[in-house]
Amino acid sequence: MLKQVEGSISTAEAIGLCRPEVICAYPITPQTHIVEGLGRMVRTGEVKNCEFINVESEFGALSACIGSSAAGARTYTATSSQGLLFMAEAVYNASGMGLPIVMTLGTRAIGAPINIWNDHSDAMSMRDAGWLQMFAETNQESVDLHIQAFRLAEAVSMPIMVCVDGFILTHAVERVDVPTQAEVDAFLPPYDPVQVVDPKEPISIGAMVGPDAFTEVKYLQNYKLDLALKLIPELAREFKKKFDRDSGGLLRTYRTEDADMVVVAMGSVNGTIKDVIDEMRADGFSIGLVTLVSYRPFPAEELRKALSGCKQTVVVDRSFAIGMGGQLAADVDHALRNVDRAPQALSVIAGLGGRPVSRASLRGIFRKAKTEPWEGMHFLDLNQKIVATEVEHMSSKRRSGPIAENLLRRVSVAPVAE
Amino acid sequence: MNDATKEMEPTQKLKFYQKGTFTVGNRLVSEADRTVQASIDRSNAITCGHRGCQGCGEALGARYVVDAAMRATNNNLIVVNATGCLEVFTTPYPETSWQVAWVHSLFGNAAAVGTGVAAAMRVKGRSEVRILAQGGDGGSTDIGFGCLSGMFERNDDVLYVCYDNEGYMNTGVQRSSATPPAARTATTDAVGDEPGNVFGTGKSVPKIAMAHGIPYVAIASVADLHDLERKVTKAMGFHGARYIHVQVPCPLGWGSASHDTIRLARLAVESGVFPIFEAEYGVITGSRKIRNRVPVVEYLKLQKRYAHLFKNGDAPRLERLQKLADRNIAEFNLLAHEGNV
Structure with a gap:
């Protein structure tokens, strides 16, 4: 009903x-x-x-x-x-x-x-x-x-x-x-x-x-x-x-046919990503999406198939392993290991602790992936100014916690959005 | 209200010719009054071949508890076991000593697993099946305490039995919240200003169980196996959460001779160190009276975990231990029938 x-x-x-x-x-x-x-x-x-x-x-x-x-x-x-x-x-x-x-x-x-x-x-x-x-x-x-x-x-x-x-x-x-x-x-x-x-x-x-x-x-x-x-x-x-509904399965693809760039993500953020893909496709940007449904077991073979034609893959993680990187990104890397002419893999960490993942931010980072690809993690919408200030303070003076309270004080002075 | 003045109902109406022992009863009593363990058709739920230490009080206690529970439930019993000695020495893969439906999950969750099994039986209409969850003092009074209290508070239909050997024996004799004062363990070494476990710590889980208002709480000892069987049988007559706390001497952890297990259990009772009582719905209904009172040192001196008290002649701390026993005797009225066996 x-x-x-x-x-x-x-x-x-x-x-x-x-x-x-x-x-x-x-x-x-x-x-x-x-x-x-x-x-x-x-x-x-x-x-x-x-x-x-x-x-x-x-x-x-x-x-x-x-x-x-x-x-x-x-x-x-x-x-x-x-x-x-x-x-x-x-x-x-x-x-x-x-x-x-x-x-x-x-x-x-x-x-x-x-x-x-x-x-x-x-x-x-x-x-x-x-x-x-x-x-x-x-x-x-x-x-x-x-x-x-x-x-x-x-x-x-x-x-x-x-x-x-x-x-x-x-x-x-x-x-x-x-x-x-x-x-x-x-x-x-x-x-x-x-x-x-x-x-x-x-x-x-x-x-x-x-x-x-x-x-x-x-x-x-x-x-x-x-x-x-x-x-x-x-x-x-x-x-x-x-x-009479497509639900579940290992993964779903969205406009991946002939896509130069394929995004990989899990969960509700896929809805936003699809909107962004439609907008970017309308602008002539060749991009598609793999929505991973089954994370464990990890469908490595199906993922390799879905990514086989693309030049770049951008993995959008909603979490990361501190000191290592995005977990989904690592698993995608693992799936692409030993693959001939594997796509370049990029990692985006987005929406931590409920931070909204906006279409504008996604659009920006997908474009950047094409023109200025990066190594390691890219933290979407990271407030660089606040982090830089805190890092500078840490380097000049030995500091203990509570870090969160320090940052909150700065955020209240300078709004998050740059 | 404290009804500890009442004597617990006697397990046998006989008088024994051998003072201070319970070991001679069976052949003198009628078949119906004999112990479950004496019966040729006992379930033998923990069968031979397990890896329990020589003189293990827990193996003995569990054997009597499970067989009595099997008899009381007409063999419709599921046993849930916490991690610990009892679990390890009975189930080295691919062997098992359990001739009963038995499940082990984790160290701290036996009470909650028991809750789950009971729920499954209820939903499947298997009202004849009863649940016995069991663990050591570490698994019950420490790491499993939250789950145990939850099971009590919800009045889930589970009998939980704690085999109390007063420490983490499976991991090599460390202190638990059931370790008595002055006892040496691997984490309360007999060195420093206050050798052994410190005074003024620990808790009475039977009393805490009573505070939940559950139908039945009992303390028992492997010194009196008739009484242990009777309490298990009685517990199975109730529905809801029930708790039995059994003292089980551990030769390895206590540094005692393996042939002294029963003697130590009896001395613990007769000295007042380990008071035996039972309670229904939060009210004490009776206690087991001391038959032949002994000073606490008689109990302590057989155990190497207390050796430091004697080596250094630690009179003040021996006195404190005697006072703790005296307090038990007063609180539970353990001498009310002195001289009346």
Whole structure:
């Protein structure tokens, strides 16, 4: 049914339609509205046969999820930012145990300095944890990805994180087509676990594994994500057949045919980038876009194909590894390794801690990429003046923190926009 | 309100001919009154071949707890285990000692995993299945404390058993919040002005559990295995959150002879160092009376972790330890029936 609805609510409705059996809820901005919505639906009976648990922490949330999933229940939770870090130990544990938990990540920056707004630092912090990670571009895709996520996770018996940009998507009211229960039931059969902890057939789950088999366990975890690489496009095709929408898949291309420059990005920023591409194409600038949907598993082969014809690729990261560079940029570099005549790869770090990523800034940096390509990271809309002043002070006098407070004082005197 | 003056219901109505011991009961009592462990059809949930140390109090305690829980639930039991000695010595890949549905996740989350398993059973209509979560004192009173309190507060249908050996023994005997004062551990060495663990620290998790108002809280000891079995059986008669705290001597960590495990557990009880009581809905319903009171030094001197107290003749600190035991005796009225076995 088509409706104007807040992203968190349409996402919650989609999860409800997936007939979750156990939901663990712990509040953290900006994911909170999702579990609030689900809690209401469980109480009103809109979502039936479901245990909704108000836990004491994110660590407790994912731990309870581990228990219910190991016992064979379809299990869901949601978190953001510091919450994901607080449950980090359980994040690795869930994938090592092969439990098909579905978790929404309302993506958000990580402190300090504390910041509740959107970027991808939290998602990237867990990129090596063995979870599938898929990024929604719109609230429609968030709905559709969650429905596919349960199928996918249960098929390969691995947990999945559906990453939905905090505020930009979770709190945006837009047009979303929420499917009917019958449609979802036809796509998503009840969870049929292979192995559960059950007194009827007692087994030990979570035994200690030493050097004799640890490598093999890890290899098989990776193998499962390789399986997902094949399954994700199949599911997206089946989804399109049943719901008549292009959602999910490994990646999507936009005007990449004959493009000299191809941008690579994940999440909601793709909408803005598409507008910029249309404008620049109208001006005769040869540019296209790859929207990466599946970040883990990383679709290196498909990405190589999508980038095969271009001269330059500009990766727009919404986070970066401090002391190293953009994580997505590094992964794109990795995909292009050993490729003959690989495109020149450039890295842009944009929209940290909720800073708006404007069309004008993107247009400027894409043009600059063509005329004055750079090495390393380019921080989009960095206030050079303030940084330079602070760097100068640091070089003249040994300074300790709090750096954030120093900068804020300067920002209040000199506005951010140059 | 403190009902510690009441005596806990006796495990057996017999009087023993051997003073100060509980070990002679089974063949003298009727079949129905015998221990679960004495039964030929006990579940043997932790079977032989595990790598527990000689004289391990935790292996013994867990064996009685899980078998009693299996009997009480007609074998419809799922066990959730925290990381620690009990987990490590029972499941070296590819072997397992557990003849019961068993799951291990992390060090600090056994209570929360138990919550999740209980939720799954409820949603699947498996009301006959009961959950036992267990861990050591580190996994329960320290790193798993948040999850444990959450499980209590929500009154989730889980029995949590803490096997308290008073330190992080699996990692090489470090101090936990259950380590008693003056005890030497690898992180409270017997050097400096105040050798061993400092006084005035630590916490009573049974009392904290009671403060949550949960249906059942009990302290038990491997010195009295009849009583331990009875408490597990009783706990399984309740629904909601339940907590049993069992003292389990650790020969490795305490520096005691492996044949002294039961003796030490008994001395801890008989000296008042480890008071045995039970509570329902936040109110103490009874305590186990001391049968044959012994001075605290009798308990301490068998353990190398307290050797520094005797080597240097540390009378003031020995006195402080005696006072702590005296305080327990007064608080839980452990001498109310003195002379009446």
